[in-house]
Amino acid sequence: MDISSTKLLGFGVGAFSAVMPQAILAVTPPDQTAASMIVNQVVRSVGFPVGSAVSRLILAAHTAVGAFAPAESGYSTAAWTAGSQMWPHRSMLPAGIIEQTRWF
Template identity: 65%
Template sequence: MVFALVRGQLWLAFVVMGLLGLGVGAFSAAMPAAILAATPPEETSSAMSFNQVVRSMGFSVGSVLGGLVLAAHTGSGAAFPAEPGYAVAAWPGRPRWR
């Protein structure tokens, strides 16, 4: 949500990206252990492969959707998207805590 609301402060973007990177790194490191704990030994390679494929697909689809939104907010002949395009691209990635 910070990217959608406060894009004028570069230091804040760096802090948010650092925190997000730590979160993704911690989750990515813990996921194989959780998979191994819940998977029979003979299915370990299949489960780990499936996890990697799903993770890669998620990263790819997220990148494509972000690029699509930004491209939709780029005017004809413009080099960069309009300012509101960045907010629109950031909103789908916000956490949905309840």
Template identity: 35%
Template sequence: MVELRVREPLVDLRMLANRGVWTTNIAALAFGVATFGSVLLVPVLLQLPAATGYGLGRSVSESGLFLLPATVAMIVFAPLSGALDRHFGAKPPLVLGILMTTASYVLLAVAHSAAWQVLTAVSLMGIGLGLASAAMTNAILATVPSSQTSAATSINTLARTIGGSIGTAVLAAILSAGATTEHIPSEAGFTISFWICAGTLVVAFVAALLLPTRRRRDIESTH
């Protein structure tokens, strides 16, 4: 309320009404859940004893290596997202990234008992996150004037962090609620959690479809 009334606000909250800003922030909130969800769920699943029937019995180090393809994919596909943005705008790579990340969680929800299944899903997730993360930043830059880019991108990052905080708490609660007396999460807990991440990304997909297709040069020409 104070920021809306002062002459020189720290953050001009009126820009949140901009369709390009609020749609991207909704997508960032959902991606926060998905990003932190993978960091929480996948290593725990990998380290559970194979005797459970769904755990893969991997060590902590091996679990970290399973996440390496996702990291590499993000490094490779983030610049590709920028190249796509220069030709088609931020919307296509954002939509594509959301679809690929959603597909990775659907795959994990229906098939996660073999190492190759987890690796395939994690790699697909890395590609999606690389495309979408860069696209969200580009979408913000193409939506607001230069004087507001710092505040707008910071709010987008904050939305992603909030999504991660909420998602981690919810997913951890689901795993704990279905745990056995030996404190081992049930397979159903993982399946439900993966579907929650996929469902959250459907919200991001809808928000991305509502994203304007204007580019930075269009924004700057009006100011």
């Protein structure tokens, strides 16, 4: 994985993490904002380590014995696995939340 890919990944995670609380608050009733922020934090606190562990497992499975780095197919498999896990939850993305709240 080259430096530009790492920067792009970091930017994507940072941008998503930054806008998610605002998107959640935009559709949450005022009396439920604390609960919604707690759920957001729990999901992030559980999701990041689980995602990291699964990615490491996939990369380890694509690393030959004695090799320094995984095969290129390991990175592709890890990326496609992560993407496939996001697809069922696309309505939770900020654009999906905003799209679902348009009542007019």
